[in-house]
Amino acid sequence: xxxxxxxxxxxxxxxxxxxxxxxxxxxxxxxxxxxxxxxxxxxxxxxxxxxxxxxxxxxxxxxxxxxxxxxxxxxxxxxxxxxxxxxxxxxxxxxxxxxxxxxxxxxxxxxxxxxxxxxxxxxxxxxxxxxxxxxxxxxxxxxxxxxxxxxxxxxxxxxxxxxxxxxxxxxxxxxxxxxxxxxxxxxxxxxxxxxxxxxxxxxxxxxxxxxxxxxxxxxxxxxxxxxxxxxxxxxxxxxxxxxxxxxxxxxxxxxxxxxxxxxxxxxxxxxxxxxxxxxxxxxxxxxxxxxxxxxxxxxxxxxxxxxxxxxxxxxxxxxxxxxxxxxxxxxxxxxxxxxxxxxxxxxxxxxxxxxxxxxxxxxxxxxxxxxxxxxxxxxxxxxxxxxxxxxxxxxxxxxxxxxxxxxxxxxxxxxxxxxxxxxxxxxxxxxxxxxx
Numbered sequence: 001x002x003x004x005x006x007x008x009x010x011x012x013x014x015x016x017x018x019x020x021x022x023x024x025x026x027x028x029x030x031x032x033x034x035x036x037x038x039x040x041x042x043x044x045x046x047x048x049x050x051x052x053x054x055x056x057x058x059x060x061x062x063x064x065x066x067x068x069x070x071x072x073x074x075x076x077x078x079x080x081x082x083x084x085x086x087x088x089x090x091x092x093x094x095x096x097x098x099x100x101x102x103x104x105x106x107x108x109x110x111x112x113x114x115x116x117x118x119x120x121x122x123x124x125x126x127x128x129x130x131x132x133x134x135x136x137x138x139x140x141x142x143x144x145x146x147x148x149x150x151x152x153x154x155x156x157x158x159x160x161x162x163x164x165x166x167x168x169x170x171x172x173x174x175x176x177x178x179x180x181x182x183x184x185x186x187x188x189x190x191x192x193x194x195x196x197x198x199x200x201x202x203x204x205x206x207x208x209x210x211x212x213x214x215x216x217x218x219x220x221x222x223x224x225x226x227x228x229x230x231x232x233x234x235x236x237x238x239x240x241x242x243x244x245x246x247x248x249x250x251x252x253x254x255x256x257x258x259x260x261x262x263x264x265x266x267x268x269x270x271x272x273x274x275x276x277x278x279x280x281x282x283x284x285x286x287x288x289x290x291x292x293x294x295x296x297x298x299x300x301x302x303x304x305x306x307x308x309x310x311x312x313x314x315x316x317x318x319x320x321x322x323x324x325x326x327x328x329x330x331x332x333x334x335x336x337x338x339x340x341x342x343x344x345x346x347x348x349x350x351x352x353x354x355x356x357x358x359x360x361x362x363x364x365x366x367x368x369x370x371x372x373x374x375x376x377x378x379x380x381x382x383x384x385x386x387x388x389x390x391x392x393x394x395x396x397x398x399x400x401x402x403x404x405x406x407x408x409x410x411x412x413x414x415x416x417x418x419x420x421x422x423x424x425x426x427x428x429x430x431x432x433x434x435x436x
Contacts, residue, residue: 003323007316010350011375017357018371021364026249027256060171061164064183068163071187072156072196075426079193082430100148102429103436104130105198111135112147116294125294126304132290133207133232133283134200151198159195162206163187166394169213173363174402181411182401186394190341190421191387193429204233204392208240211280212369212395215244218251224279231283234392238284239372244277246365313381319346322383337434342386349374349396356399370395385436387425 024030083099084091101109107127110119112135119127134154141150163183170179186192194201207230214223223244230237254266288298297303305311322343329335353371356362370393377389390396404411429435 003320004316007319008314010354011315011371014354014357014371018364018368021357022246022249022368023255025246025364027253027262029257060167060176064164064167065160068160068183068187069156072159075193075196075422078423078426079196079430082427086427086431097148099430100152100198102432105151108135108138108198108200109147109151112138112142112151115139116290124304124307125300126307128291128294128301129304129308129310131200131232131234131237131287133229133286134203137203138198148198152196155198155202156196158202158206162202162209162394165206165209165213166398169209169216169394170398170401172213172216173366174361174398174405178398178401178405181405181415182394182398184415185397185401185418186391188415188418188422189391189397190418190425191391191435192422193426194388194391199388200233201388201392204230204237205394207233208237208392209394211240212243212366215240215247216365218247220244220248220273220276224276227280228283228286231280232286233283235284236373236376236389236392238280239369239376240280241277242372243365243369246368247363248273248277250363250365309382311381312379315375315378318378318380318383319343322346334434337428338384338386338436342383345386345390346378349390349393352396352400352403355403359402362399362402366395366399370399384434388436 020030079099080096083096107119107130111127111130113119116125116128116132116135119125121127138147138150138154141154145153163186166186167179167183170182174182195205196202207226211223211226211230214220214226223240227237227240227244230240248270249266252266252270254263254270256262287301291300292298294300322339326335326339326343329339353367353374356370357367373393374390374396377383377386377393400414404414425433425435
């Protein structure tokens with residue numbers, strides 16, 4: 001009961017504070033909001049850093065892309081080493097390839113090969129719970145290569161391209177140093193090896209980061225198209241609407257005194273841009289149409305979720321059962337693979353969100369999007385993949401990078417700790433630990 005109440009109060013208080021920050025960002029004169037840090041000076045410094053950079057932003061994209069690609073290939077080699085080092089009798093080529101089909105990856109491969117209508121279990125299309133964009137993109141690639149190769153290629157290229165957008169967004173908001181460090185934190189996250197697996201993480205990173213970047217720049221058509229892809233890749237992809245909506249209202253300042261004049265000035269451009277802001281809903285609609293086409297019911301996935309023991313649950317209840325299972329399985333592999341990391345990541349990223357909310361340098365759009373994504377992923381009735389889901393929350397890593405940027409020792413310690421646990425969890429995953 002105490003945990004339930006405490007977590008709810010902390011999250012709802014954070015939400016209320018961020019909504020107040022949004023109102024202030026939209027022009028409402030709220031001068032009593034608590035905040036610490038460098039504030040406006042820090043933000044101006046980031047802008048100055050961008051302008052004084054000797055290398056144009058576009059020139060950095062190939063460097064970021066090649067860095068991320070090289071890192072993914074290095075992780076792939078490390079994965080292969082983990083598989084072969086753990087074997088005392090040798091590993092066949094078939095056995096090695098099977099390591100790329102662990103957990104949900106096997107289902108995605110079957111969907112790529114058979115399609116949603118063809119892949120059944122006990123006569124039911126229970127795999128409709130998997131969103132379709134990644135499957136559809138991989139099916140296109142599988143026309144010219146094996147499905148496994150198609151899945152890996154789409155994931156790796158999407159991740160590398162997505163890192164470019166994370167860097168560009170970070171550079172716009174914080175400056176070059178923080179942007180690079182945010183990309184490093186993302187790449188070294190202990191669960192980042194999923195970006196090189198046959199799963200949605202790479203495409204989700206690309207689509208959400210691109211959508212947020214173009215929303216920040218006010219390029220609403222580009223935002224909308226990437227947002228459609230994000231919403232069709234994962235259920236939480238539709239949350240790019242939050243980022244875009246807050247940014248649009250920030251640019252229009254509809255609550256700026258005198259309120260009547262600002263509202264009158266803002267309502268026409270708001271209505272003109274609203275269709276593009278809402279465009280990501282088409283991605284969600286495509287998923288509902290897929291359900292209707294395959295099962296005759298646009299909400300068929302809600303029934304299939306029961307097979308996976310999955311549904312929605314308020315986050316404080318989820319934390320309660322995470323604590324329960326972490327205690328009960330503290331001496332077993334599953335406790336260290338699933339339950340304990342889920343708790344540690346919850347406490348860690350919640351702290352990052354609160355500390356970031358108190359700094360004026362952080363845009364309310366980024367904060368509210370981060371909170372929504374974080375809360376949505378911790379509101380599942382059977383949370384087995386918290387680490388994998390959080391790896392797609394790129395704003396969390398930019399916020400963490402901004403917090404740590406002025407503390408070199410902390411910065412190095414964070415990166416070192418991430419690399420250490422990335423190696424541990426990669427080795428464990430390669431040897432069939434319940435990391436999913």
